[in-house]
Amino acid sequence: MLQKIKQQLKRLQGLGADYADVRWVPIEESSYLLMWNGNLKESVLDRESGLGVRVLYKGAWGFSAASDLRDLPAIFDKALDNARAASQRVTFPVRLADKEAIQAKFESPCQINPFQVPLAEKVAFMNEMDERLDQPGVFQRIADLNFIRKQIIFVDSEGSEIEKLITEVFAGLQVLGRDEEGETHERKFSLGRDGASTRGWESIDQQVFAENADRIVKEMNQVLVADQCPKDDRTVILLPGMMWLQTHETIGHPLELDRILGYELAYAGGSFVTLDDFGSLRYGSEKLTARADAKLPNTPGSFGYDDDGVPCQNTVLIDKGILVGAITGRQMVEEANAKAGRKIFASSGGCNRASSFYRVPIERMTNIDIDPGQDGTLEDIVRDTEKGIVLDGERSWSIGSNREQFHFATEIGWLVEDGEMKQVVKNPTYKGDTVKFWNSLSAVGDESTVKVAWVPNCGKGQPNQVMQLGHAAPVCRFDNVRIGE
Amino acid sequence: MKDRILGTLDQLREYARGKGHEVALHYREEDSYLMRFANSAISLNTNEHLIRLGITAYSGRKRASYTLITALDSIDAMKQGVDTAADMVEHSQPLTYQPTVPLLSESFVDEEGYDGSLAQLSNEDRLKYFGKAASDLETEDLGLSGIFSCGSNINAVTNTKSDHSLYFRTSDAQATVVLSHRKLKWEVIAEQSAQKLSDLDPDRLRQELAFLVERYETDTALQLPLGNYDIVLGPAATAELISFMNWIGFNGGLMKRGYSFISEEQVRQKVLSDQFTLVDDPDRLESFPLKRDFTGIVRGLFPLFTEGVFQGFTWSQDDADEFSVTPTGHTVNHKSLVLDGGESQISTLEELANMPREKDILYIPFLHYMNIVNPTKGTITASSRFGALLLKQDGSTAIPYNVRLTQSLLDIFGDKVAWLSQETVPYNTSDSYGERNPTAVIIPRFIRVNDLEISHSNASY
Numbered sequence: 021m022l023q024k025i026k027q028q029l030k031r032l033q034g035l036g037a038d039y040a041d042v043r044w045v046p047i048e049e050s051s052y053l054l055m056w057n058g059n060l061k062e063s064v065l066d067r068e069s070g071l072g073v074r075v076l077y078k079g080a081w082g083f084s085a086a087s088d089l090r091d092l093p094a095i096f097d098k099a100l101d102n103a104r105a106a107s108q109r110v111t112f113p114v115r116l117a118d119k120e121a122i123q124a125k126f127e128s129p130c131q132i133n134p135f136q137v138p139l140a141e142k143v144a145f146m147n148e149m150d151e152r153l154d155q156p157g158v159f160q161r162i163a164d165l166n167f168i169r170k171q172i173i174f175v176d177s178e179g180s181e182i183e184k185l186i187t188e189v190f191a192g193l194q195v196l197g198r199d200e201e202g203e204t205h206e207r208k209f210s211l212g213r214d215g216a217s218t219r220g221w222e223s224i225d226q227q228v229f230a231e232n233a234d235r236i237v238k239e240m241n242q243v244l245v246a247d248q249c250p251k252d253d254r255t256v257i258l259l260p261g262m263m264w265l266q267t268h269e270t271i272g273h274p275l276e277l278d279r280i281l282g283y284e285l286a287y288a289g290g291s292f293v294t295l296d297d298f299g300s301l302r303y304g305s306e307k308l309t310a311r312a313d314a315k316l317p318n319t320p321g322s323f324g325y326d327d328d329g330v331p332c333q334n335t336v337l338i339d340k341g342i343l344v345g346a347i348t349g350r351q352m353v354e355e356a357n358a359k360a361g362r363k364i365f366a367s368s369g370g371c372n373r374a375s376s377f378y379r380v381p382i383e384r385m386t387n388i389d390i391d392p393g394q395d396g397t398l399e400d401i402v403r404d405t406e407k408g409i410v411l412d413g414e415r416s417w418s419i420g421s422n423r424e425q426f427h428f429a430t431e432i433g434w435l436v437e438d439g440e441m442k443q444v445v446k447n448p449t450y451k452g453d454t455v456k457f458w459n460s461l462s463a464v465g466d467e468s469t470v471k472v473a474w475v476p477n478c479g480k481g482q483p484n485q486v487m488q489l490g491h492a493a494p495v496c497r498f499d500n501v502r503i504g505e
Numbered sequence: 506m507k508d509r510i511l512g513t514l515d516q517l518r519e520y521a522r523g524k525g526h527e528v529a530l531h532y533r534e535e536d537s538y539l540m541r542f543a544n545s546a547i548s549l550n551t552n553e554h555l556i557r558l559g560i561t562a563y564s565g566r567k568r569a570s571y572t573l574i575t576a577l578d579s580i581d582a583m584k585q586g587v588d589t590a591a592d593m594v595e596h597s598q599p600l601t602y603q604p605t606v607p608l609l610s611e612s613f614v615d616e617e618g619y620d621g622s623l624a625q626l627s628n629e630d631r632l633k634y635f636g637k638a639a640s641d642l643e644t645e646d647l648g649l650s651g652i653f654s655c656g657s658n659i660n661a662v663t664n665t666k667s668d669h670s671l672y673f674r675t676s677d678a679q680a681t682v683v684l685s686h687r688k689l690k691w692e693v694i695a696e697q698s699a700q701k702l703s704d705l706d707p708d709r710l711r712q713e714l715a716f717l718v719e720r721y722e723t724d725t726a727l728q729l730p731l732g733n734y735d736i737v738l739g740p741a742a743t744a745e746l747i748s749f750m751n752w753i754g755f756n757g758g759l760m761k762r763g764y765s766f767i768s769e770e771q772v773r774q775k776v777l778s779d780q781f782t783l784v785d786d787p788d789r790l791e792s793f794p795l796k797r798d799f800t801g802i803v804r805g806l807f808p809l810f811t812e813g814v815f816q817g818f819t820w821s822q823d824d825a826d827e828f829s830v831t832p833t834g835h836t837v838n839h840k841s842l843v844l845d846g847g848e849s850q851i852s853t854l855e856e857l858a859n860m861p862r863e864k865d866i867l868y869i870p871f872l873h874y875m876n877i878v879n880p881t882k883g884t885i886t887a888s889s890r891f892g893a894l895l896l897k898q899d900g901s902t903a904i905p906y907n908v909r910l911t912q913s914l915l916d917i918f919g920d921k922v923a924w925l926s927q928e929t930v931p932y933n934t935s936d937s938y939g940e941r942n943p944t945a946v947i948i949p950r951f952i953r954v955n956d957l958e959i960s961h962s963n964a965s966y
Contacts, residue, residue, distance in 0.1 A: 105628035
């Protein structure tokens with residue numbers, strides 16, 4: 021098959037294609053198990069395979085994909101036809117930043133292939149967790165396991181040939197309860213990079229799950245009898261269980277270069293960031309350093325090589341509060357540099373990814389991380405806070421179309437008074453303007469407070485693509501934030 | 506093609522029966538085209554043709570599913586898939602209830618919603634549509650974005666308990682045209698949903714865009730003071746709100762699991778405005794309807810709210826099995842929601858802008874990034890986007906920067922509803938996560954809701 025693909029790539033070049041690449045996925049497996057109140061509601065295995073062809077012709081992209089590969093030339097021809105049609109309307113001809121032609125292999129760290137673990141063993145684990153969650157106050161118990169294993173073979177007309185084998189494991193627990201007014205409250209635990217150093221079945225650590233099962237039940241029961249979150253302005257301390265989402269929505273998405281350049285305006289939205297802002301915009305306080313680190317070991321945001329065939333990198337996005345970088349791929353850095361009239365980006369940041377063989381690569385987050393600071397532990401930060409609230413667990417998130425403002429609801433909040441965490445409150449929310457909020461960052465926890473979240477479901481693009489990625493974030497404190505609305 | 510698909514399902518059914526497996530088969534085929542515009546150019550022109558076979562195996566109270574991407578003549582791979590699902594179910598765990606394998610009492614073929622001329626529009630046709638919709642509106646400062654998505658999809662189901670099959674074929678198109686100011690960052694939108702070729706009307710889009718562009722280029726932009734406003738919602742905003750109501754309102758299974766703002770005690774009670782009548786109407790072709798659900802139940806008009814009175818929850822087969830209720834024909838991948846029009850004759854933006862008013866009115870055409878703050882209270886939050894207008898008391902208009910609404914659906918569609926347009930329009934709510942599944946909600950062109958709070962107001966575009 022590989023030889024046939026290469027022949028077709030050559031044929032397209034002979035027909036006038038400036039560039040072409042192929043993502044051939046011989047096999048992608050995904051498995052989803054959902055246990056709800058002891059019922060194995062979903063036991064689903066999904067297998068797919070196919071090939072997607074991306075062709076650049078006279079400055080325009082065409083793409084075609086199919087699962088039936090018997091008529092390979094037809095798929096390639098269709099992609100070229102689509103590019104020819106698109107080339108009728110070009111305003112800024114696509115150019116691709118230089119890269120080396122690479123022949124390489126990448127395999128994500130995995131000791132035990134989850135697809136070789138018997139279903140009975142997985143179900144037994146879920147039963148154990150379900151029993152653990154079945155405690156007073158719990159109205160709904162949910163446990164889920166989600167595994168992905170895919171082989172991707174990337175070949176392009178520039179001589180790159182890269183094979184990747186990616187294994188992903190996602191798992192979580194959730195409980196719901198009802199307060200005396202019948203209102204539903206929830207608390208959940210999602211597996212991140214705690215403990216295990218690889219991403220196979222071995223990362224399902226029963227002890228970790230058991231401890232967190234007890235914790236979320238206890239905390240949800242505290243919420244059920246808590247007072248409502250007050251409505252006022254105060255200091256907000258975000259635990260990593262909320263910091264990952266704050267980072268994702270208000271640093272990650274606004275710094276996707278395709279958004280900045282207006283490629284998502286018809287759907288996901290734009291960004292308040294402009295090309296003029298790089299190197300000068302004070303995005304946050306001096307305590308804020310953020311990076312797109314696709315070299316962070318053992319997370320879904322580290323994948324070896326992107327779907328342009330560019331190696332993964334560790335790129336600083338915000339350096340001591342100043343905007344310096346973005347989430348980039350080959351096409352967008354060329355366009356951004358040209359439109360800015362200066363070289364903002366030296367090369368592709370290696371962030372172009374496609375969710376499946378039938379989708380085109382677009383700029384996606386890798387691991388968008390916040391560097392740990394020097395403000396100590398959570399206890400240290402709380403001790404230094406007069407009037408505040410500690411928030412954890414995403415419940416709702418809504419962001420302005422240019423990522424300029426946001427409104428988040430969390431699962432739990434602990435009021436802070438005179439340096440101590442006090443009572444739990446329910447229905448906590450907070451909101452803010454992105455730049456003002458990050459500039460109010462007044463404390464960043466040390467390395468001991470950092471947790472790495474694995475995110476299975478970031479959505480973007482048309483046609484939509486769901487991507488896996490990660491976030492490493494410490495405890496952070498923000499001053500003068502509106503809560504309770 | 507239909508006979509070949511149904512013939513393949515027959516073969517697989519007989520294969521499963523021969524091996525003693527109890528399975529349900531769901532064949533899904535899509536042929537999808539998407540032309541995407543950004544920065545006044547075609548940023549992507551793509552197509553995919555995919556066939557998936559979903560196989561759910563049953564064994565007593567146990568259930569397991571296997572899905573594969575396949576080709577129609579890959580019968581051996583599909584048979585292997587049947588065996589895989591049958592093997593999976595043996596290692597599964599019994600449910601606490603008996604899942605139903607439906608008996609399809611008759612075969613049913615529905616191709617009424619298929620228009621080949623729409624499904625197979627050419628690249629040139631799509632390009633021409635965009636050219637007309639944005640004709641003479643693009644400038645150096647005003648960039649064109651948008652999508653033209655079209656295609657067809659087939660759903661076909663059968664199972665080993667039945668000798669019959671169901672077959673549905675639909676065509677659809679969704680056009681979104683956005684004009685955005687490169688420097689100021691304001692953006693206006695016009696959209697269209699089509700079930701057949703004649704539904705496409707790029708001139709109407711152009712008319713809406715031209716009106717909005719003129720307003721945005723000439724009127725004063727301002728930051729709205731926080732507070733309460735009388736708000737007119739456009740079709741996109743209303744459709745999104747109704748879609749969320751479908752999620753956390755009248756879905757019986759989710760209500761049982763604590764994700765609804767409506768309780769069982771509220772059936773036959775007045776919950777919303779007496780101007781609010783919502784039905785699931787599979788006779789409305791523009792909603793891409795399914796006239797049978799995937800268990801074979803005949804889907805007819807299903808009232809959800811009648812003059813504000815809640816009529817009852819919808820139940821899929823699985824939820825009905827679990828909670829011991831009767832399924833309502835809602836084992837479907839989308840409903841056909843229709844919100845009745847009211848008495849207002851206002852049906853265009855121009856008419857809205859020119860209507861007499863006793864106070865300022867905020868027009869919000871589109872709600873961006875809606876999410877659920879509190880499902881039990883029906884509280885949602887979202888920001889305005891794409892062409893909001895402040896219709897000032899003195900008859901003039903101004904351009905408000907985007908604002909945030911954090912409100913309960915009970916308030917938005919409760920007694921604060923002032924009026925609804927008589928004219929209804931289909932709004933395409935399809936998303937392209939995963940498989941093609943055309944969906945549209947039919948709603949009044951405009952709805953006026955008085956006294957809603959704006960909780961955040963941007964200081965610029």
